[in-house]
Amino acid sequence: MAKDKVTEAVTIDDIRAAARRLDGHARRTPMLSSPFLDEISGRRVLVKAEPLQVTGSFKFRGGWSAVSQLPSxxxxVIAFSSGNHAQGVAMAAKMRGLPAVIIMPSDAPQLKIRNTHALGAEVVLYARGKEDRDEIGDRLARERGLELIKPFDDARVIAGQGTTGLEIAEQAAEAGVDQADVIVCCGGGGLTAGIALALEAEAPGLRARPAEPERFDDVRRSLETGQIERNAAEGGSLCDAIMTPAPGKLTFPIMQRLSGPGLVVTDEECLQAMAAAFLRLKLVLEPGGAAALAAALYHPGESEGDAVIAVASGGNVDPRVFQDALTRYADSV
Incomplete structure (x- = not known):
């Protein structure tokens, strides 16, 4: 049974408060469209362009939402991330003049590791599947007195990500869309849960739906069974940004109450969507940030309505992966 919203960790008032804190710091990213994408999907496709956000992904919203509330x-701060949350928190900490320690898997894209270093953070690498990032983080937090900012299961972070949903509600209304699925690239569910809460309040005709890569569809399975399910694999997808073990304890009840069924895409579909976004929208996506667009374009029968909104969540892509996507799919989109 879905939980009543009064028990949830985040409210629409929290999201609106986060929007006020983000004002002047985050960007109001555009909603893009192309008749070429409409033709592929067979319906109107609108793309929320979060790769144009500060640090190249929606994660800055949650990072600043959390860091801006810390005492002087x-x-x-300390955080663990494969890259986008790392950069969002590192940038927010730099803006506040606070030290930042970021724990990252050693197999994270080198671009994300370098960018996190460049933002002034101390990067601690760990071997995914062999070392426990939570243990490393807990130890460093205790030793140095650092504030832990989790990548998705943190009410402050969820509220910040929910500001994306406030903008989607406004932009969809401006575009004349009041009934549509809003497909969201989903790892632990911070962005999906935040958007779902914002849409419930501001655009009830829009429904959030998580999109995940094959073998990492823990949210889809959890929504089906009504309990938190975990992934067996810890690696092996190009979609590093959304390879999480399970939905969060805070995010899952929100998604369970408000989200539509989950969607699953392949790495190949994400690469193809990356090529389509670049050629038709002039927008650079990373594989995990393209999952929602891949679902909108290549699984049209799995969503409802005359329009679909895809949240392109990040664009911090390894240049070789991006080149591969264009080389293989430029002629097909």
Whole structure:
């Protein structure tokens, strides 16, 4: 049974408060469209362009939402991430003048590791599947007195990600769309849960739906069974940004109450969507940030309505992966 919203960790008032804190710091990213994408999908496709956000993904919203609430005497922050949350928190900490320690898997894209370093953070690498990032984070947080900012299961972060949904509600209304699925690239569910809460309040005709890569469809399975399911694999997808073990304890009840069924895409479909976004929208996506667009374009029978909104969540792509996507799919989109 879905939980009543009064028990949830985040409210629409929290999201609106986060929007006020983000004002002047985050960007109001555009909603893009192309008749070529409409033709592929067989319906109107609108793309929320979060790769144009500060640090190249929606993660800055949650990072600043959390860091902006910390006291001035905070010793610093610590976070774990494969890259986008890392950069969002590192940038927010830099803007606040706070030290940041970011724990990243050693197999994360080198571009994300370099960017996190460049933003002034101390990067601690760990071996995915062999070392426990939570143990490393807990130890460093205790030793240095750092504030932990989780990538998705943090109410402050969810509220920040929900500001994306406030903008989608406004932009969809401006575009004349009041009934549509809003497909969201989904890892642990912070963005999906935040958007779902915002849409419930501001655009009830829009429904959030998570999109995940094959073998990492824990949210889809959890929504089907009504309990948190975990992924067996820890790696092996190009979609590093959304390879999480399971939905969060805070995010899942929100998604369970408000989200539509989950969608699953392949790495190949994400690469093809990356090529389509670049050629038709002039927008650079990373594989995990293209999952929602891949679902909108290549699984049209799995969503409802005359229009679909895809949240393109990030564009911090390894140049070789991006080149591969264009080389293989430029002629097919």
């Amino acid at each position: 005497d905070c010793a610093g």
